[in-house]
Amino acid sequence: MIKGMFSKPENAKMYWKEFIHQCSEIGIGSLGIVVIISVFMGAVSTVQTAYQLVSPFIPLSVIAQVVRDTVILEFAPTLVCIVLAGVVGSKIASELGNMRVSEQIDALEIMGINTKTYLVLPKIIAALVVIPMLVIIAGVVGIWGGRLAGSMTGILSVSIFDQGLLEAFLPYNVIFALYKAYTFAFIISSVPAYFGYYVKGGALEIGRASTKAVVISCILILFADYILAALLL
Amino acid sequence: MIEVKHIKKRFEDTIVIDDVSSVMKAGQCNLIIGTSGSGKTVLMKCIVGLIEPDSGEVLFGGESFTKMNRFERTEIRKQIGMLFQGSALFDSLTVEENVMFPLNMFTTWNYKQKMERVNEVLDRVNLKDTNKKFPSELSGGMKKRVGIARAIVLNPKYLFCDEPNSGLDPQTALVIDQLIKEITLEFNITTVVNTHDMNSVMEIGNYILYLYQGKKEWEGNNKEIIFSKNKLLNEFIFASEFLKDAKEMRMLEETGKIPNDRNIDDMIGPTNLPKGGA
Numbered sequence: 001m002i003k004g005m006f007s008k009p010e011n012a013k014m015y016w017k018e019f020i021h022q023c024s025e026i027g028i029g030s031l032g033i034v035v036i037i038s039v040f041m042g043a044v045s046t047v048q049t050a051y052q053l054v055s056p057f058i059p060l061s062v063i064a065q066v067v068r069d070t071v072i073l074e075f076a077p078t079l080v081c082i083v084l085a086g087v088v089g090s091k092i093a094s095e096l097g098n099m100r101v102s103e104q105i106d107a108l109e110i111m112g113i114n115t116k117t118y119l120v121l122p123k124i125i126a127a128l129v130v131i132p133m134l135v136i137i138a139g140v141v142g143i144w145g146g147r148l149a150g151s152m153t154g155i156l157s158v159s160i161f162d163q164g165l166l167e168a169f170l171p172y173n174v175i176f177a178l179y180k181a182y183t184f185a186f187i188i189s190s191v192p193a194y195f196g197y198y199v200k201g202g203a204l205e206i207g208r209a210s211t212k213a214v215v216i217s218c219i220l221i222l223f224a225d226y227i228l229a230a231l232l233l
Numbered sequence: 234m235i236e237v238k239h240i241k242k243r244f245e246d247t248i249v250i251d252d253v254s255s256v257m258k259a260g261q262c263n264l265i266i267g268t269s270g271s272g273k274t275v276l277m278k279c280i281v282g283l284i285e286p287d288s289g290e291v292l293f294g295g296e297s298f299t300k301m302n303r304f305e306r307t308e309i310r311k312q313i314g315m316l317f318q319g320s321a322l323f324d325s326l327t328v329e330e331n332v333m334f335p336l337n338m339f340t341t342w343n344y345k346q347k348m349e350r351v352n353e354v355l356d357r358v359n360l361k362d363t364n365k366k367f368p369s370e371l372s373g374g375m376k377k378r379v380g381i382a383r384a385i386v387l388n389p390k391y392l393f394c395d396e397p398n399s400g401l402d403p404q405t406a407l408v409i410d411q412l413i414k415e416i417t418l419e420f421n422i423t424t425v426v427n428t429h430d431m432n433s434v435m436e437i438g439n440y441i442l443y444l445y446q447g448k449k450e451w452e453g454n455n456k457e458i459i460f461s462k463n464k465l466l467n468e469f470i471f472a473s474e475f476l477k478d479a480k481e482m483r484m485l486e487e488t489g490k491i492p493n494d495r496n497i498d499d500m501i502g503p504t505n506l507p508k509g510g511a
């Protein structure tokens with residue numbers, strides 16, 4: 001499938017339009033859910049970390065450090081991408097599946113348009129551009145959620161939290177999170193695109209294909225998560 | 234001109250197209266007729282390469298389409314307009330955008346020029362005031378007409394229509410038939426139409442290929458078809474009592490006698506009104 005994707009576009013402007021359209025579909029379309037889960041995952045990490053660190057010898061600011069690192073290393077990239085695999089992945093698979101079944105892909109082919117280039121490539125590139133941005137937003141919002149929960153529940157004050165955030169900060173962790181984001185973005189867009197593009201049958205098969213696409217994307221994300229951690233940490 | 238040579242296609246165990254050959258000339262309407270499931274759609278898709286035939290060859294203007302690579306095929310495909318049986322409109326685009334899509338892709342016209350052309354073809358298929366509607370808001374027949382408009386918007390050299398007037402009322406069907414005939418003559422297009430509508434057959438059938446269970450059972454034109462002796466073909470075209478009578482009337486006028494065993498008294502009088510459902 002990848003091989004057929006890079007040939008000369010007929011009209012670059014149309015491809016650009018499709019790319020921008022996909023960016024807004026993927027990015028704006030899932031911004032809300034990403035923000036909501038980020039706030040809660042940050043809040044929950046603060047509360048649960050505090051619950052586990054009961055020793056009076058550990059300063060409270062450590063809670064902020066732990067929250068910061070778990071959010072950046074795992075929650076923001078992996079959890080968010082698992083959710084995006086559901087949201088974005090099923091959308092991509094069912095959109096392409098519907099176009100296949102209702103012969104819209106054939107209609108494009110007959111016009112002389114390379115449908116892999118026109119339909120699949122913009123989705124993958126848009127995912128690669130937009131999903132890392134979403135992951136960064138998720139990281140920031142997640143830490144903010146943790147900070148909010150800390151002060152709201154009285155576990156630790158905002159100033160101690162902010163102080164903890166700056167302690168022992170490794171910028172590499174952010175880069176690592178971005179590596180993950182790019183890898184997952186590729187999985188989230190290419191796997192569902194494959195399943196959707198090659199659907200055979202009718203509406204029932206579209207549903208099946210998109211479920212299968214989401215399940216396989218999730219497994220691949222977790223698998224890639226482990227491999228990246230083993231290789232790069 | 235399109236030449237089809239010994240096309241065969243099977244899906245798993247069933248042979249759907251069995252050794253079909255044909256020559257479809259430019260400037261005329263070439264019809265593929267046959268009952269539902271006889272393989273019309275599959276044959277049409279084999280010709281344009283949406284389904285890869287198992288064996289056989291298709292030539293467009295003397296060049297072997299079957300042997301071409303992707304890029305060479307693209308050049309031919311830019312000259313093809315096709316209406317699908319299910320219309321296949323892009324459902325995220327409005328009627329206007331659907332018809333404009335090929336123009337956006339393949340011309341460097343400005344918006345005004347494109348809009349003019351879009352309105353022109355929508356007008357030709359008798360569609361007005363639907364420009365801003367989405368395909369989901371249209372009736373089946375309207376979708377068909379948008380599909381035709383999209384297929385002809387770039388003035389194709391080859392036009393394929395899979396059942397252009399199924400789902401249309403007889404009046405609109407006639408308009409569509411006339412349109413297909415007109416543009417075929419006007420631009421010397423090689424037009425291929427799948428149909429099982431006998432009205433279209435008589436109206437526009439310059440060349441008719443009758444498919445029966447994937448085989449070419451008969452070929453000829455709309456003058457010959459009425460008098461054909463092929464039993465299977467006769468069963469197909471005279472499935473309607475009405476047409477049978479029409480044929481007999483015509484033969485009676487021409488020869489003064491009725492060719493088959495039916496009694497002339499059957500043809501006149503109230504007992505001969507078309508039977509229910511026919």
Ligand SMILES: Nc1ncnc2c1ncn2[C@@H]1O[C@H](COP(=O)(O)OP(=O)(O)OP(=O)(O)O)[C@@H](O)[C@H]1O
Binds near residue numbers: 267269270271273275
């Ligand atoms: N993708 C496919 N896989 C398996 N069998 C198929 C496929 N497409 C078509 N067929 C079979 O091929 C035969 C011919 O189908 P086709 O769609 O060409 O009929 P048709 O003549 O166009 O009928 P209609 O007038 O109802 O549209 C049918 O028996 C159908 O079951």
Ligand SMILES: [Mg+2]
Binds near residue numbers: 275
């Ligand atoms: Mg058909």
